[in-house]
Amino acid sequence: MATNKVLSRLGLAMRAGKLVSGEEIVIKAIRSGEAKLIVLAQDASDNTGKKIADKCKSYNVPLLIGYTRFELGSAVGKPERVMFAVTDRGFADMIQGGWVHHSEVENIE
Secondary structure, eight states: OHHHHHHHHHHHHHHTTOEEESHHHHHHHHHHTOOSEEEEOTTSOHHHHHHHHHHHHHHTOOEEEOSOHHHHHHHTTSSOOSEEEEOOHHHHHHHHHHOOSSSOEESOO
């Protein structure tokens, strides 16, 4: 099932040290060019969603929106997580490749 693939790939990226979470850290990764992909929980606040979507658009970083904060958190063995920045191109491509119409997908070329 595609859903489990994406969540397990997030877990792999976390164990490999290629995933960062937390709004300030994610925004810093976008600004510095480290972020290859942003994953945002579908239940993030409107304000947070807009802020991240705007940053991704300005810096041309793909943004995937889907899963709940609890699903994202449990995928990486943590409490709820609202967003991740994937800092490795290989993991970013793997995660995007498994993302099958789960939700809204923006900035994907």
